[in-house]
Amino acid sequence: MKLIVAIIQPHQLPAVKKSLYEKQVYKITVSNVLGCGEEKGYQESFRGVQHEVDLLKKIRLEIAVNEDFVEPTIAAVVDGARTNTVGDGKIFIMDLQECIRIRTGERGNRAIG
């Protein structure tokens, strides 16, 4: 099992959800993050004081999948999130040692989906 963490542009979330659904990946966890990467920030000013904002709004997806779903999931995220502009985001993949469904106590592959 793997845990796939993706950082994407907020406005690509609907597209990413759609392409994940098409690949039968239905279970995801989403959170709000701020990211600093290659993308250029912008200037804010308040009462005349300037400020360079370099932490930009991003969406973080967490998707736990079985091995055979890893590549389809990656493909789906890339598909939905890619606009070919700086700031499109990253995908990180980690090993997931165990997964437990709280409701039933099931573990492992059967618990993930």
Added chain:
Amino acid sequence: MKLIVAIIQPHQLPAVKKSLYEKQVYKITVSNVLGCGEEKGYQESFRGVQHEVDLLKKIRLEIAVNEDFVEPTIAAVVDGARTNTVGDGKIFIMDLQECIRIRTGERGNRAIG
């Protein structure tokens, strides 16, 4: 060392905290997430336009523990979070390679608690 990530129903947090304390797990990190799983979403409407909400409010717990604490922690989370209804949540377990206490620079098992 393991990193335990649990996604639970927001209103179960007090119960989960309580059962973790009972198992002497005091250190946790909590965040707000939105989850899409088996649980059914709900309809929103705004000025006559309908909208299906499938990202539901969830709480994400992150708990770093030593090996011998893994099972008690899992048990505590399940204990506190389980209501036997769809949407109770998931627990994910990953390997934690290193842990550092910023204040002292301590590393490893001694740093975790």
Added chain:
Amino acid sequence: MKLIVAIIQPHQLPAVKKSLYEKQVYKITVSNVLGCGEEKGYQESFRGVQHEVDLLKKIRLEIAVNEDFVEPTIAAVVDGARTNTVGDGKIFIMDLQECIRIRTGERGNRAIG
């Protein structure tokens, strides 16, 4: 590759960012979390009802780096975040199996930075 997750005091974020930049770590993902650790909470009261707040505001940093950047990154975070008071935070290190840049599809070490 490693994924470094650090939990720090919110008001140390500017210092941490600065010391990371000095070590040429430019890409980070930041989120808002609540932490419960050794640090003492505080009392709130509302309309005469008391309440002990033990989940304190913290910032969570996620930094994916290549192996040779691990120690410099840790050092930078510790450097920026340390005030020698309880609540300074923790750093967790996990193995990162894969990293993909969505824009280009690049993978691995080249995608990370």
Added chain:
Amino acid sequence: MKCLFFLFIFTLIFTMPVMAQDMNIGSVNALDTLWVLIAAFLVFFMQAGFGMVEAGLVRAKNAANILMKNMLDFCIASIGFFIFGYALMFGGNGALLGTYGWFLNGIKGPDGLPLYAFWIFQAAFCGTAATIVAGGMAERMKFTAYLLYSIVISAFIYPIIGHWIWGGGWLSNLNFHDFAGSTVVHVTGGFAALIGTILLKPRIGKFNPDGSPNFIAGHSMPLVALGVFILWLGWFGFNPGSTLGFGDPELVARVTINTNIAAASGAIAGMLLAWGKYGKPDLALTLNGALAGLVAITAPCAIVTPMIAILIGIIAGVLCIFGVRWLDLLKVDDPVGAVAVHGVNGIWGTVAVGLFGQAVLGAPRNGLLFGGGFTQLGIQALGVVSVILFVVGSMWIVFKTIDAMVGLRVSEKEELQGLDIGEHGMESYSGFEIFTTE
């Protein structure tokens, strides 16, 4: 609900020719009318104040619901008080209720005021009484149940009590003195809220198994503070406007200073007491203290001096803090303090007339502390007790009936998720991340 509407339209077409002739009755005083209209506008604006206070004191997930209730109860009061309420309140001198003037047909306003000007002032009061209850029953009462309740209180219950005291009914014949409505408006609203909140039971998670209350904080202090400022402003219409004219500028000025100074004293007293009791000056309780002062001065505002107003305000602030505490101890869950502010201090203000009233300032007779003996105090007590009994009794029946018809309380799931989503399918703060663990 739909038939009510058709009823309107029908009656409307039927009565059209009649209506046109009602205009231009008698001679009216321009300055008095202007004053009453402006006062009515200010009292109307109190709806915004209540809306903001109550919305701010509930959790974010229930804010739209309470605002919707606030808006609708005023709308319903406007219609209900037009069709039934005014007639019940001012239609003749029956001891118990008025009997003519339905749809404002065949009835006049008081001397010197156009009927419609007097009506809008009274209708705004009626809306105030109705809206007090929204707060006490917040975060768990069904929206349809609330609409039904609103119709009943504004078209029937409030006007009947109003008739007793201001419309020529039995209490006004006894010289019961309630200048601007400590009893008529606030005791009525406060006790309707009390019986309602008892019947509804506490919110999920409000009380621990051991009976101790839990911390459920309001979601926006700026809204609460804004609401209190708006209410305070509105009270400058509520009390001074209750002179119903500007013939005696001294009187209006006295009412105004008393209103202001009682509010200030209530806030200060409430703050200091809460500070002493709980270790810190609590914004919500301080603001409740200001409102408590305002409620308490409402009955006696015309017939006491500013020094007495300060005293009344201080006691009001203190009573309010204790009231909030008592309810917690009794395990009655009143999320915004409607009972402590309006119920308890409505009583206190009414009783204060019997203690501090001065005949030289226009009281029916001197109060106990000005050598007038127990007579007025007794009348005041009789009045307030009668109103409480009537409100509690009638509202108990009303709420029980509504409960049987449509249910009073939302489901547990809906309560957890929030009434905004459950009742209205929307969020109050779309896009904002809100951390909620109840």
Added chain:
Amino acid sequence: MKCLFFLFIFTLIFTMPVMAQDMNIGSVNALDTLWVLIAAFLVFFMQAGFGMVEAGLVRAKNAANILMKNMLDFCIASIGFFIFGYALMFGGNGALLGTYGWFLNGIKGPDGLPLYAFWIFQAAFCGTAATIVAGGMAERMKFTAYLLYSIVISAFIYPIIGHWIWGGGWLSNLNFHDFAGSTVVHVTGGFAALIGTILLKPRIGKFNPDGSPNFIAGHSMPLVALGVFILWLGWFGFNPGSTLGFGDPELVARVTINTNIAAASGAIAGMLLAWGKYGKPDLALTLNGALAGLVAITAPCAIVTPMIAILIGIIAGVLCIFGVRWLDLLKVDDPVGAVAVHGVNGIWGTVAVGLFGQAVLGAPRNGLLFGGGFTQLGIQALGVVSVILFVVGSMWIVFKTIDAMVGLRVSEKEELQGLDIGEHGMESYSGFEIFTTE
């Protein structure tokens, strides 16, 4: 913009000696002046109401931008209506426009009112017409474009229409009746918003490829509710103040009750209809319903009875809900319902005069349903159609010109990021975590 300023300063120094002599013309009535001033204050306060409603109904990322637009359009209206607008509106009896009184020089107020008091009342109306458009074009219109638009509408377009109807122009000679501005203010604002929002095109993501509308929720329901309460309050200046004096207290009282009761009926009707259509009572649509009732009663408020006001309000609430729906079907994106509330119901209110007006209450002649035949109805229809044609035509030119000069719409990137950052380099809610996926 800078030259405009220097123009001011120059004219100022030039005209200084003249100005001082303008004071103290004729005899004025104190009570009437006081009434008009207070009404003007209330109408001014409607700016806050519009600001809150519109800010609450847009997404958090565009809130500061819309507030800035609201604030600035009133400022610009204040200056523009001072320099040009008042003269165009009230400078003589030309059929099409006024011709003297620039900078309020050499012109008088109406009988009994100081010029400056009358001016502030009219200027507040002018600001209202201007600000309606901000909402309809929200979340994508460039700030500079909005400033330019504001100058044109408040200094030229609105005053010309005002002249036709209230300033002695051709429509007022035909006895077109628009007591407080259903046409002058609301049709003008509503149709300027309509043409503007059509030219701007919908917001990114508002319509799916298949043409169905998407859900884009407003970010703060408490602000919307507060705004509606403030607007309702302001309408007590808008309509009753349009008596321009207090000589007939009965009239003022009638206008007041009608205003209130139409708003209440509009809200209830809107709520019930939305409930029926969409399954839940929608706060935003209910509030729109209240505003629709207010807009509709604005023209006929003086010349109908309260029963008719209820009927007008109910129909307004219904029209508003359908209006919102129609625009969605037509793929016109009006984020706050400016067209449905002000445009549609401005027409309805104007037409209602021709249906329900009663000569005995002061209408030029009886309406259709009171046996007056089609005459007044025809005049009302002529008036409202003329105004719509003029507004749509002139504003089309204005918006096209602005588009050519500075561009009407912000870039796609800016729209996604939010106009607060793009246009003003700031966030409305600094520090708050806001989840946005559009």
Added chain:
Amino acid sequence: MKCLFFLFIFTLIFTMPVMAQDMNIGSVNALDTLWVLIAAFLVFFMQAGFGMVEAGLVRAKNAANILMKNMLDFCIASIGFFIFGYALMFGGNGALLGTYGWFLNGIKGPDGLPLYAFWIFQAAFCGTAATIVAGGMAERMKFTAYLLYSIVISAFIYPIIGHWIWGGGWLSNLNFHDFAGSTVVHVTGGFAALIGTILLKPRIGKFNPDGSPNFIAGHSMPLVALGVFILWLGWFGFNPGSTLGFGDPELVARVTINTNIAAASGAIAGMLLAWGKYGKPDLALTLNGALAGLVAITAPCAIVTPMIAILIGIIAGVLCIFGVRWLDLLKVDDPVGAVAVHGVNGIWGTVAVGLFGQAVLGAPRNGLLFGGGFTQLGIQALGVVSVILFVVGSMWIVFKTIDAMVGLRVSEKEELQGLDIGEHGMESYSGFEIFTTE
């Protein structure tokens, strides 16, 4: 604090019989009284405006604290101005201070107004002066220190300055002209804020080691905008109400138009200048510009023409933007711009009387630019300098004393965590996720 209360209660019982006789002195004018009362209500409502502006401009973690300060300073002003303030301000014609009328005992109002009506108007002004300071010292001043400061300024400092200028003191004998309080209220408040914020030192993180200012954004622009609209509304009571009657409707109307048009010009000028200087039109600075225009027109509003009001407003907007900048350069940390808005423009408005005043409009003599020479200008300068010296001197002592007694500033830990938690044990926005890195 408790003994103060017992003092009240004691005095109260002691003076009871006396008070009742004070009523019904002389003949009063109803219309004037009505006007002054309504104006007082509007000025009272400015507290809400200040509360919203200041709360919106600070960070979310300090919002409840500043609202609590706003609420309490008005409450304290109500009591303090009742016991001491009114007597010091209006108790006789001493050059420096009034000497009788404690507890409003044995003193009258001005001709034609009930004492209590005049008092409430004056008390609302007093509260305004007090509340200005909350903003300048925001986000770090201890709550208890603020309470002590409030007592002193509203019971003593403000009334003494008021006496000099409006109460028959030495400046009024010199014909110093400050129609509605540019100096009395705004210079007093603004300079008390200046000395306070200097003594407090800047907020943690406001200035970098190199002295450059850091970005600390306010947390809610909608609250700020709402607050400015409310303040603008309130100013229609502040300035026009300062006629203290409605005998001269032309005068009231002139004051009103000038107030409005100066605010509009200030906002436009502020916006354009900020746009030019910083690249984008800044909402907070634009709103500050509007307030600056209002503050500046406060002294000369009665004695200039609207053209001059525009000029005064433009200069005010410009001065405000520069004022904000200057303070940043001087490393004085004034979170809401209290000094730039009230202090700087209070001076400007006062001086403007000496430049643009016209005797024909009621100025003591023509100003410099109307051929009156330097006399009035000199008097105005003398007045404003004296007040500044007195305020700075006395407040320096007051703040130093308070610092020694209870400490002026909260601990560093509390400042980081926020004063809402530290001082009041609560959060303003319970449940909202707020990202804060200071």
